[in-house]
Amino acid sequence: MTTKIRILGWKIQGFRCPDHALDFTLSRDETFDISLVQMPNGTGKTTTLELLRMTLSGKAVSYSPDELRAFGSKDTSTGTCEVTLGCDGKLLTIILRIDLNSGIATYKTTWGSGQQNGFRPPLETVKFLNQDFIDYFILDGELAQQLLSNKQAAAQRVIDAMFQADTLKKVAQRIEQYWHGKANDRGATTPQGFTRRKNLVDELEGRLKLRRRELAEFQAKLKKLTTARQEHLDTFESSIRDGKFKDEALTEADVAFQRESLKLQEIISDTFSLSAHPFSLSASFASACMRLKKGLDRVKLPEAAAREFFEELCDESDCICGRPIDISIASIIRSRASQYLGTDDVSLLNSIKTAIDEELPGKDVDALHSDYKFALQRLSEQVAVVQSCEARFNELKVRAGESDPAVKNAIQTIEDLGSQITNVQNCIDAYTDPDDVAAEYNPSEIAKRLEKAKGDLAEVSNTLDLKRKTEMLCRILEQAYDAAAKAITAQLVSESNVNLDKWLPNNDIRIDDIRGHLLLRGGQAAGSVGENLSVAYAFLATLFNRSTNSLPFIVDSPAGSLGLPLRREIGKNVPNMSGQFISFVISTERQGFVDGGLALSGKKIQYLTVFRRRITDLAERAEKFSGSNFTTNGVIVEDEAFFNSFELEQE
Amino acid sequence: MQVDKSIIAAIEQSVSHEGESNALAKALLSWIDSLNKGETRLENWNETDRRIELILGVLRNDN
Numbered sequence: 001m002t003t004k005i006r007i008l009g010w011k012i013q014g015f016r017c018p019d020h021a022l023d024f025t026l027s028r029d030e031t032f033d034i035s036l037v038q039m040p041n042g043t044g045k046t047t048t049l050e051l052l053r054m055t056l057s058g059k060a061v062s063y064s065p066d067e068l069r070a071f072g073s074k075d076t077s078t079g080t081c082e083v084t085l086g087c088d089g090k091l092l093t094i095i096l097r098i099d100l101n102s103g104i105a106t107y108k109t110t111w112g113s114g115q116q117n118g119f120r121p122p123l124e125t126v127k128f129l130n131q132d133f134i135d136y137f138i139l140d141g142e143l144a145q146q147l148l149s150n151k152q153a154a155a156q157r158v159i160d161a162m163f164q165a166d167t168l169k170k171v172a173q174r175i176e177q178y179w180h181g182k183a184n185d186r187g188a189t190t191p192q193g194f195t196r197r198k199n200l201v202d203e204l205e206g207r208l209k210l211r212r213r214e215l216a217e218f219q220a221k222l223k224k225l226t227t228a229r230q231e232h233l234d235t236f237e238s239s240i241r242d243g244k245f246k247d248e249a250l251t252e253a254d255v256a257f258q259r260e261s262l263k264l265q266e267i268i269s270d271t272f273s274l275s276a277h278p279f280s281l282s283a284s285f286a287s288a289c290m291r292l293k294k295g296l297d298r299v300k301l302p303e304a305a306a307r308e309f310f311e312e313l314c315d316e317s318d319c320i321c322g323r324p325i326d327i328s329i330a331s332i333i334r335s336r337a338s339q340y341l342g343t344d345d346v347s348l349l350n351s352i353k354t355a356i357d358e359e360l361p362g363k364d365v366d367a368l369h370s371d372y373k374f375a376l377q378r379l380s381e382q383v384a385v386v387q388s389c390e391a392r393f394n395e396l397k398v399r400a401g402e403s404d405p406a407v408k409n410a411i412q413t414i415e416d417l418g419s420q421i422t423n424v425q426n427c428i429d430a431y432t433d434p435d436d437v438a439a440e441y442n443p444s445e446i447a448k449r450l451e452k453a454k455g456d457l458a459e460v461s462n463t464l465d466l467k468r469k470t471e472m473l474c475r476i477l478e479q480a481y482d483a484a485a486k487a488i489t490a491q492l493v494s495e496s497n498v499n500l501d502k503w504l505p506n507n508d509i510r511i512d513d514i515r516g517h518l519l520l521r522g523g524q525a526a527g528s529v530g531e532n533l534s535v536a537y538a539f540l541a542t543l544f545n546r547s548t549n550s551l552p553f554i555v556d557s558p559a560g561s562l563g564l565p566l567r568r569e570i571g572k573n574v575p576n577m578s579g580q581f582i583s584f585v586i587s588t589e590r591q592g593f594v595d596g597g598l599a600l601s602g603k604k605i606q607y608l609t610v611f612r613r614r615i616t617d618l619a620e621r622a623e624k625f626s627g628s629n630f631t632t633n634g635v636i637v638e639d640e641a642f643f644n645s646f647e648l649e650q651e
Numbered sequence: 652m653q654v655d656k657s658i659i660a661a662i663e664q665s666v667s668h669e670g671e672s673n674a675l676a677k678a679l680l681s682w683i684d685s686l687n688k689g690e691t692r693l694e695n696w697n698e699t700d701r702r703i704e705l706i707l708g709v710l711r712n713d714n
Contacts, residue, residue, distance in 0.1 A: 003653075122689075123688075123689030123690075124688060124689045126689060127687075127689075163655045163657070163658065164653075164654075164655075164658075164683075164687045165655070165658055167683050167686050167687055168658065168662075168683065170686075170693055171679075171682065171683065171686070171693070174693050174699055174703075175703055178699070178700060178703045466707070469707055469710050470703075470707075472669055472671075472710070473679075473703075473706065473707075473710075475665075475669065476662070476665045476666055476669055476671070476675075476679070477662075477665075477679070479661075479665040479668065480658065480661040480662040480664070480665040480666075481661070482661075483660075483661035483664060483665065484655070484657045484658040484660075484661035484662075487657040487660070487661065488655070488657050491657070547655075
């Protein structure tokens, strides 16, 4: 899709140039191919051109008040410049209004449905109607110099704007921003960061494997030592019981110790059985339970739960009393229903009642508690008895050991094994320490740390993957930009030189390359004024024709500095550079450029002459032409004969 | 499409040079076209992020 822009007309009043309105249309959608606006020197041509640039670029708001006031005439306090454009068949009107007293510029834009305050051209025209681009189609007199100046990249800028190749660069920059945004959220983004995280995972995996193996070895060792000790202990004790050590007192002490230990087990079991009944533990608790049960009997729990009844009632349209239930009443009933018992509550209370019923009725709660207290007393006494028996047995073992080397060896072996077991158990404790924050030994802690490290590694791995992909996209776009710029440049250079071959067959001035600016062959910095202008036209004509967009081209004094032969050539060819060519000329430019050039181009030409009304003889002459229009201070004549006969002495 | 033929050719060539499929070239050109037409703007971050993610999804995984 191309963007087609045409200038349909403009109306300027209140400024230093004469008030005038020009209409370039042949029909609603069609303009003249060429519109020649003849304005003698001193008529305000420069002012008109600058007002057009200001109106179509929005740049007036950046002018200082003094700069804006300089556009005003002595008699007016307000100046307006209204330009009407056809953009892809639709009307766009931009009005620049300058308060010449305060030096303030304002804009109004009409597009589509209505008028808006401000400079608001539609999106599809923004790339052309801006400060950077305006000078390329409302040609500045200095543009030819700028295109050739190595201090400016004017040629590249206009290529970028016309072909929009720079969109590729902008997209690449945006993709890079996207990557940075994602990377900032994710942490490590470099291969070094990836390696660091990978090393940590490897180290933790190795550590976990080692610690698990060490722990298994310690646990196996503990089991072996415990078994060995138990075996030695069993052998030793059976030796005592068998009287192998020939010490009757020791044997008796062992028997007593075994017997009392068994008795202690029985008492412990009985005591635990009693403690399983909460009523035995506390007489006051048992009494309280009885009171609760009696209370529950008295309140008579409902068969059906009230809460559910009320909740179901909320879904009905009418209450049981016949009154309607609206949303607010339903909400009140629903909130108050929570104050009533539900099925679950009733079921729980009935279970409590049954449990109390089964345990307590007919029993003396004080006696229940006394049984428990007595059991505790017995337990305490039996513990003392067992301890006493154990002490006696150990004492006799020592004594027997002193007199019997076999006993002594057996005891020593058991103690050594016990000591080894303690050491191994201490080691195992380090491997199961929940406070091992450094995750040095505890495999569970190491496993947790490993899990996190693996997560971090996966994250950085994804980030690096994203980085690789976005870098590739940027590379594709940058390579494409370079290749496209090279191809476009080569075509522009070649086609521009075809124009120059035609226009300047005898001049040795051709374009060699475009590197920001136009590079001339043979390292030539610039040519004569006419040659430079020809180079600029050749380049712009090629550019405007080559682009997919179609724009108007407005130029001031296009032939002033050219010799007659060149005027003819340029006159014949320059109108081809765009769909609408508007040229400001002075009478001395007509020769060659208009009669020998433009007139022979085969295009539809509009002839307009604008001059100040105070030039009375010309104004009187203009009155005789039907295409004349008079404003307070200006005369506009649309007539070919008047145009061609217009002459001022000073020009 | 409001993209010059030189740019279309350059993108297709660059995409192919990187071993990527023509689907990537199409996705990039579609985005550039809508930017050139003013239908979308790079300043619209949500829309742009969505476009980039779509394009990343078109990339081959084995590169």
